[in-house]
Amino acid sequence: DGGITQSPKYLFRKEGQNVTLSCEQNLNHDAMYWYRQDPGQGLRLIYYSQIVNDFQKGDIAEGYSVSREKKESFPLTVTSAQKNPTAFYLCASSMDWGGSGREQFFGPGTRLTVL
Amino acid sequence: AQKITQTQPGMFVQEKEAVTLDCTYDTSDQSYGLFWYKQPSSGEMIFLIYQGSYDEQNATEGRYSLNFQKARKSANLVISASQLGDSAMYFCAMREGQNQGGKLIFGQGTELSVKP
Numbered sequence A: 001d002g003g004i005t006q007s008p009k010y011l012f013r014k015e016g017q018n019v020t021l022s023c024e025q026n027l028n029h030d031a032m033y034w035y036r037q038d039p040g041q042g043l044r045l046i047y048y049s050q051i052v053n054d055f056q057k058g059d060i061a062e063g064y065s066v067s068r069e070k071k072e073s074f075p076l077t078v079t080s081a082q083k084n085p086t087a088f089y090l091c092a093s094s095m096d097w098g099g100s101g102r103e104q105f106f107g108p109g110t111r112l113t114v115l
Numbered sequence B: 001a002q003k004i005t006q007t008q009p010g011m012f013v014q015e016k017e018a019v020t021l022d023c024t025y026d027t028s029d030q031s032y033g034l035f036w037y038k039q040p041s042s043g044e045m046i047f048l049i050y051q052g053s054y055d056e057q058n059a060t061e062g063r064y065s066l067n068f069q070k071a072r073k074s075a076n077l078v079i080s081a082s083q084l085g086d087s088a089m090y091f092c093a094m095r096e097g098q099n100q101g102g103k104l105i106f107g108q109g110t111e112l113s114v115k116p
Helices: none
Strands: A004-007 A010-013 A019-025 A031-037 A043-051 A054-057 A064-066 A076-078 A087-094 A110-114 B003-005 B010-014 B019-021 B024-026 B032-039 B046-052 B064-069 B074-079 B088-096 B104-106 B110-115
Touching (some): A019 A110, A043 A064, B003 B104, B010 B019, B032 B074, B046 B064, B046 B074, B074 B088
Parallel strands (some): A010 A110, B010 B110
Antiparallel strands (some): A004 A019, A019 A076, A043 A054, A087 A110, B019 B074, B032 B088, B088 B104
């Protein structure tokens, strides 16, 4: 089945540690996205990638980094510079960057807790 | 600046009845797209319906329809014949302008509870 996988489902981190969240898609989509969701809030865009080997900052990129070396993979690193990293992280992909009606397909999410 | 507003933090509906979830948006672009997503307690976001700013007819997908009133900048989601499985968070989102591509802006969400 085609879809998006995220791992791990739950992640615990000590303060000062960097952690990497995995996102893999087998939908052959060009565009991929990372969102952060805080309790009772909507999603906010962290980073996005229109195509392999390219990525751009979203609205809340500080303290995060990404790479896009392969079309199917878009890992997110939460660095120690992120002051409040405890949140639910969602990865998404869409067929391409432009065009109308290009809905994004989401993975199951990773819940990160800083101890 | 672009913005999505969902004014109903929580809604209750009786099973088999219809319910309307409100969404208003703010944009200066003529070309934009509006999306509704469902988020059950598991956390995954499920795409429900899409409305383009130039679409003349309201979008429909099964039990979901979008009441698009362009002049009022509203894009309300109507769920007909509610089911217990419809209990979830619902998010309205907007893609603004052709140059913004896939970037989506989300509202705060509405938590829908369906009563048996």
